[in-house]
Amino acid sequence: MASAGRPLTGSMLGRLRAQWQPRRETCAGVMLTDRCFALELPDCTLAHFKLDHDGPGRPPGGGPPPHLASLLGSPGRSYSLCVPVAPEAGCGARVRAARLHQRLLRQLRGGAFAQCQLLRLLDYRPGGQPGSAHHGFLLRDPRDCLETRRALLRLLGACEESPRPHLGEFESSPQGQLWQRRWEPEDGEWREAGSALVRPIPEPELHPVLPDLTSSAVFPSREAAQAVLEACTSFIPEAQVVLDLVNQCPKQVQKGKFPVIVIEGLDATGKTTVTQSVSDSLKAVLLKSPPPSVAHWREIFDDEPTIIRRAFYSLGNYIVASEIAKKSTQSPVIVDRYWHSTATYALATEISGGLQYLPPAHHHLYQWPKDLLKPDLVLLLTVSPEERVQRIAGRGLEKTREEAELEANKVFRQKVELSYQHMENPGCHLVDASACREKVLQTVLSLIRNN
Structure with missing residues (x-):
């Protein structure tokens, strides 16, 4: 894995792809390939994108649009955190998820994250299905500091709630593509669990949180x-x-x-x-x-x-x-x-x-x-x-x-x-x-x- 602060070279990207490809099938269920994301931009518009797990092919028309590239790619590094709730979950699970989301919001506004930008992020399943939206954040570190990732992993490691927040890390390739690496808890530690290509998608007719x-x-x-x-x-x-x-x-x-x-x-x-x-x-x-x-x-x-x-x-x-x-x-x-x-x-x-x-x-x-x-x-x-x-x-x-x-x-x-x-x-x-x-x-x- 490339360390924070080091851009991916072509050979490094090839090795990462080789590592990621075998994992794609095993983690497809965890990564929820049919889910999409709505990121609130500083101008109060929403940028919608999805994660493509079907291969590293270049997105149609080149790389992602500039507003996504500037927030998810280099220079700097971005992380996505979403608090999952099962669609069939009752009020107790929704209340616990909401309280965890609020606690994370307060923790991400200070300490090791004081220099980071925090934006609202919604992880949702298209089609207007009730109970499918997961609230979260995009944490943008303009310094691309390794300590930010360490602090984030420590913060999530201390979460006792189940299921734990979904964590992704974004990275740019030399070809102008955006990738998200997924992190998952395993044996008490957070480890890489696969990758996906970031692809912009059209805006849905209605805001995905309405259902x-x-x-x-x-x-x-x-x-x-x-x-x-x-x-x-x-x-x-x-x-x-x-x-x-x-x-x-x-x-x-x-x-x-x-x-x-x-x-x-x-x-x-x-x-x-x-x-x-x-x-x-x-x-x-x-x-x-x-x-x-x-x-x-x-x-x-x-x-x-x-x-x-x-x-x-x-x-x-x-x-x-x-x-x-x-x-x-x-x-x-x-x-x-x-x-x-x-x-x-x-x-x-x-x-x-x-x-x-x-x-x-x-x-x-x-x-x-x-x-x-x-x-x-x-x-x-x-x-x-x-x-x-x-x-x-x-x-x-x-x-x-x-x-x-x-x-x-x-x-x-x-x-x-x-x-x-x-x-x-x-x-x-x-x-x-x-x-x-x-x-x-x-x-x-x-x-x-x-x-």
């Missing part, structure tokens, strides 16, 4: 979210308390005769002020999601992976729904955030790349859950990004993690906003909240009367 989101982020039912938290009770005691509260709520609740209005919006759009003013004007009950009975645990669940965090917020919606059903028999109800915010943040977080990769309009992920009490009207408060920044600075409050992400990541904010606009059954009525407080209140009250 998995109903079981990992945008839960379509109370039972789906409950199953996730049930897998968390051994390491998050509060999860059992949330489940107990949910189990006390009727599974089917009906809205009373009074209207139910949900007010959504990003932080600093005036949502808190508007919800309070509207509830005062209508003599309505004001509720929040998540409700006070579980809201004090937000910090605990916000520190967990998306699958756990969104299950918590989803179940908070069902607890609020039970309160809505009771209160709407006596007076109007105003709700500060509900299902739409749970779904939009999940979509923006889990779908890599830019706006173009969100589900198309009318996709089932934008539909309201059939078992969740539906409001009469949903209003979405909006202000310009510049206005939001000024308001946040004026408040002088500590930013939440989501707010920091909205401010620092323009694409993330745009994905949240566009997801809100795509929500259906019910959809969101947009309200320009940049005007003075009195005018915004008048606009909101007019919308409520007209709808």
Whole structure:
């Protein structure tokens, strides 16, 4: 094997091919020849490629496209890490994989990897099969330092989870080809387990993670979210308390005769002020999601992976729904955030790349859950990004993690906003909240009367 920092010569490549070819058949099952990869590039586009195990022939049209060659080839060296989950795996396995992925993310951001570039990588099986996507990373070492590989192998060697992350190492050939060498644990050590040629492939019609989101982020039912938290009770005691509260709520609740209005919006759009003013004007009950009975645990669940965090917020919606059903028999109800915010943040977080990769309009992920009490009207408060920044600075409050992400990541904010606009059954009525407080209140009250 060529050492890190030494380019492959023609004779070295020939020897490597001779070594790799006999192994191809024995490791074909492990290497999953039908799997593809989606790499998130710095410009928020996705580069799709696959690994060709059928021989070292030169790719059609020469080498890989420049954007892949610059990130996977020399100078420098790149490594792929993906956390596998069996398609038929239950919630427990998906939760364990998500927690391992989060732990690796934190470890790869410092220490021996501080000088490396970290990009999102998705390992998937084409065809839109649920449960086939594996989340991971591309670790790009611009220095091509041997210590980076050693640190990576030590890190993965310390993983006690099974199955362990898939590890690949990319290398350029003198002919301009890209190869990935696979590493596998064997007798307590990581060893080379074969190779494959990197070939670019066309972009699929839909983002490959979409089939998995109903079981990992945008839960379509109370039972789906409950199953996730049930897998968390051994390491998050509060999860059992949330489940107990949910189990006390009727599974089917009906809205009373009074209207139910949900007010959504990003932080600093005036949502808190508007919800309070509207509830005062209508003599309505004001509720929040998540409700006070579980809201004090937000910090605990916000520190967990998306699958756990969104299950918590989803179940908070069902607890609020039970309160809505009771209160709407006596007076109007105003709700500060509900299902739409749970779904939009999940979509923006889990779908890599830019706006173009969100589900198309009318996709089932934008539909309201059939078992969740539906409001009469949903209003979405909006202000310009510049206005939001000024308001946040004026408040002088500590930013939440989501707010920091909205401010620092323009694409993330745009994905949240566009997801809100795509929500259906019910959809969101947009309200320009940049005007003075009195005018915004008048606009909101007019919308409520007209709808």
